[in-house]
Every structure is written in C-alpha cells, then in structure tokens.
Amino acid sequence: MKRPFPLAVLATTLAAQNPATIVESTITTDDLAATIRFLSSDLLEGRGVGTRGDLLAREYIATRMQAVGLRPGGAEGSWNQPVPIVGITTAVTATLSAKGSQGERSFAAPDEFTAVAGSAEAAPRWQDAEVVFVGYGIDAPEQSWDDFKDVDVRGKVLLVMNSDPENDPNRFAGRTRLYYGRWSYKFEEAARRGAIGAIVIHTDPSAGYPWQVVQANHGRENFWLPFAEDQPTLALRSWATETASRQLCALGGHDLDALRAAANKDDFRPVALGVTVALSCANTLREFESGNVLGVLPGSDPDLKDQVVVVTAHFDHLGIGKPRNNDSIYNGALDNGTGIAGMLAIARACAALPRAPRRTVLFAAVTAEESGLLGSQWYAEHPTYPRDRLVANYNIDGLNIWGPTRDVEFIGHGKNSLTDLAQKVAATRGRRLEPDSQPDLGLFYRSDHFNFARIGVPAAYLKAGGDFLDRPEDRRRMKASYTTVHYHQPSDEMAPWWNLAGAVDDLQLLLECLLQTASLDQPPGWTPGDEFEKRR
Ligand SMILES: [Zn+2]
Missing domain, CATH: 3.50.30.30 (Glucose Oxidase; domain 1)
Known part of the structure; x- marks a missing residue:
C-alpha cells in the first residue's frame, strides 16, 4: 500500500518555524547520557527480569514519563501493566x-x-x-x-x-x-x-x-x-x-x-x-511478576485520537550473571539503556509541542525482551486499546554510540508503508535510509516490534547506520567490535569514547516519522503480499 506523502505537508514540516523543528532541539546528547548513566549504573544490577533492578528501572521510567507530561497508560491510573512470568x-x-x-x-x-x-x-x-x-x-x-x-x-x-x-x-x-x-x-x-x-x-x-x-x-x-x-x-x-x-x-x-x-x-x-x-x-x-511501563500522550484530533501509534523500547537486560573479568553485572548500557533514553527524549519532545499529534501516542517501556520478547507479547495479547486501533509501532532497541552517519538502517524495509514515509523524511534531512544490512539474521523477528507485526500492526525498527561522517574506518571497527566483544556481556557499559551525536540525529529523524505517522489522514498499511498483511 504505497502512499506518497502529500508534498504540501512535507513543505510545512520543513519550515523552520514549525513546532516540530523547535522541539527537536530538546533531544540532546546530555539528556540521553543522563538516562543511560542511571539505567546502566551498577545499582540497577543489570535490570534482570523480576529483580530489584527491574522495579527500580520501572519506577524511574514512570517518574520521567510523568515529569515530561505523559499520562499513566495502565489500568486505574497506574503507569504499570503487570506482566506475569x-x-x-x-x-x-x-x-x-x-x-x-x-x-x-x-x-x-x-x-x-x-x-x-x-x-x-x-x-x-x-x-x-x-x-x-x-x-x-x-x-x-x-x-x-x-x-x-x-x-x-x-x-x-x-x-x-x-x-x-x-x-x-x-x-x-x-x-x-x-x-x-x-x-x-x-x-x-x-x-x-x-x-x-x-x-x-x-x-x-x-x-x-x-x-x-x-x-x-x-x-x-x-x-x-x-x-x-x-x-x-x-x-x-x-x-x-x-x-x-x-x-x-x-x-x-x-x-x-x-x-x-x-x-x-x-x-x-x-x-x-x-x-x-x-x-x-x-x-x-517459579512464578513472579514484572511489568510494562505505559505513558500516553492523548491525540488532539477528535476524529483520530482513538487511534494509537505505539513507541516501544525494552528496559530489561540480563541482570547479574556469570562473571567476566571480575564483573558479574550485565549493565546493558547500549542494550537497551540507549533505547529507553531515546524513547523518553522523544516523549519529552512530543509532550512539548503546542498541539499534540492528531492520533494518541503510547510510549511503552516493555519488560523481558531478553527473555523472549515477553513484555511486548503480553501487551500485544492484552492491549490497553482495541487491537484494530493500534495503527503503527516504532521500536527502539539500541542507538548509535559511535558518531554521526549519513545513513540509517530500516529493519523490515519494504514490508509496510512506514518505509516510504521514513524514506521521505530521511531525504528531507539529507540522510539516507538503507535496508537491513544483514537480511539473513532475521532482525525483524528479534525485538519487540515483531509482536506488534504479529497482531497486524505495521511496525518499524530503525537501527544505527554505518556510513560515518568522519574517521569511518575506526568507527566501523568500533561498531563491529560491539557485537563481538560487548554484546550481552558485562562490558556493555558507558565509556568515555561514546559519541551520542549520531543517536541525536537518528532520534530527530524518528521523531519526525512518528509525528507524521500520528497525523496521517489514513493509517499505514502492509505491502500487499507481506507475511503479516493477513494478520490485520
Ligand atoms: Zn535489546
């Protein structure tokens, strides 16, 4: 269902005085670093599912959501959707x-x-x-x-x-x-x-x-x-x-x-x-409980506000485990401290708009991703809105910590009309949208957006690019070594060499995709023949 985005709307969003352009500037490297620093601190013990770190992370995220002006999205005014495990x-x-x-x-x-x-x-x-x-x-x-x-x-x-x-x-x-x-x-x-x-x-x-x-x-x-x-x-x-x-x-x-x-x-x-x-x-x-943290920005259009765009990021990581180099805390700074930081930064920007997007935006910090995408599965099976009102999902799982890039990777490229929309947004910002660079890994099925796709919600996952603006060789090497050295290890920690400038670029792009999606006349759809088209 390829639907060209109306040029008139693009022109408006490009204008410098557009509120969206102003709130973009609220996404900063310091804001991101502050969130990541807290979530990946040893005090949170790696945010293992069902642990004290899990509770602390949820309390912190709910606090931040309230501070930026979201409303609680759980039952009876709660920020928490309990998830039995x-x-x-x-x-x-x-x-x-x-x-x-x-x-x-x-x-x-x-x-x-x-x-x-x-x-x-x-x-x-x-x-x-x-x-x-x-x-x-x-x-x-x-x-x-x-x-x-x-x-x-x-x-x-x-x-x-x-x-x-x-x-x-x-x-x-x-x-x-x-x-x-x-x-x-x-x-x-x-x-x-x-x-x-x-x-x-x-x-x-x-x-x-x-x-x-x-x-x-x-x-x-x-x-x-x-x-x-x-x-x-x-x-x-x-x-x-x-x-x-x-x-x-x-x-x-x-x-x-x-x-x-x-x-x-x-x-x-x-x-x-x-x-x-x-x-x-x-x-x-062993039976226990974790939870998803839900914060809502109600839509501003009376006709569209009962439709919902969902932004997801998992807050859990692997907790305390087998020691490596005398360190047993799997801090999960990049995975997924960065994702939560990005989601909160986007939430803050959206809430600062003089007029909210037409559709409602739900920010869901989900649990137990590392244990099999369980928090998002629970949400998809127990949504807080009727299933057919969920019109799109943007997932954040890991941000760029290596420096600005020309490109951004779009996992699930071509599967639904969010690709076209993101392509155009990227082009207006002088960025390039690239398809998944490792299509054989099946990344579309390995993070929380998959559970939304499974219930028919067009979903997208933007990932760090690899075409670095400066010192490309060094940065590509550092990026590759994240996967081989730090991924799912106690050493996934913040380091002095981290550079979040590229993450800011990517989040500003994602923010614009989100705002446009939340205000489209018609909701996004799956590409005809896609494996998830029939789930809608
Ligand atoms: Zn992750």
Missing part, C-alpha cells in the same frame, strides 16, 4: 539415547545436544519416540510451500533444519530471513502439529551464532508467559550439533546431506528415520 529451569535426568537399525548411541548435553522445557509439566520426557526429519518444517500456503504434506507427526520428535529455503529468489524473499526461518517458528509449528518435541539442527550459518550460544541456554532458567489451557506445547525443545544430527540420521541408515538436499525441493515429504529417542528431564518452576 513463569521461570522454568530444566535438568536432564536421563540423557538422550537413540536406537535404529544401524545401532544405538547416547548423546551428551550440552556438548552434542541441549534440552529446554517446552511446557510447564514437571517431568517432561520422550519415551522411545520416533524421529521424523521434516526438512525446514514450514507450512506457508502463500509461498505454496508445505514440508509436512499429509503426514501425521503427532507424538513424534521432529528433526528440523533452521532457516528457510533460499535457493529460489522468488520464494521466501531469497536470502532475507522470514519468520518461517526462525527457530521459534520451528518449535511453534511442531507444537501446532501435535509433535512432542523438536530437535533443531544447529549450523553456524543458519543460526548466525556458534554452538556456544545455544549451549548457554541449556540448564539456565528460561522465561515464559503463563501457559494457556489450550496452548499447543512440546514436552521438550532441543537443539543438536550438526555432527550429532548426522549421527542420529545414520543410526537409521540415512545421510543428513541427502535429506537436506531433498528438503530443498517442492516434492519433499517428511522422512521417518527409523530411529527412536528417549530423554527425561525435570523442570523447576
């Missing part, structure tokens, strides 16, 4: 053993496989369950693709490839990862089909991270929203190394490479491997 720790009590015509073998956790709960049952297990190789494990009618055909996989354990078919540029968006390619989809689809478990085959390229990252989840407390009575679940969710997967197939006389080659063809059908597996675990459950 279930923590499950899974221990393997009898390791994975497999039997087939070619022999039997047992596999060691977490070197060869991992097992994590798929439901709240106390003693989940697979008892001599048949293993079925289901290729990519995808059923996508709009892509004319069905790996399952008419095969009944109830009670089975599915061996499934990560990622989606990539050899046909006209299907599954070529190299771009769709949700079908995410491991979470694999487990969800297996559960919908009545399987009791699934084993995702790990490879570095298909996951985008090494086996150690998968291993780190094994034995650790994993978080869920409370399970609904009718929710399809798996007894256990497992991953296996490529080598272990190969050995599992060989026990039934099958070759993993041949199976994978067959899975790339339309006529693929699930293959019963002639192998059975047994695995027993014990789950320890």
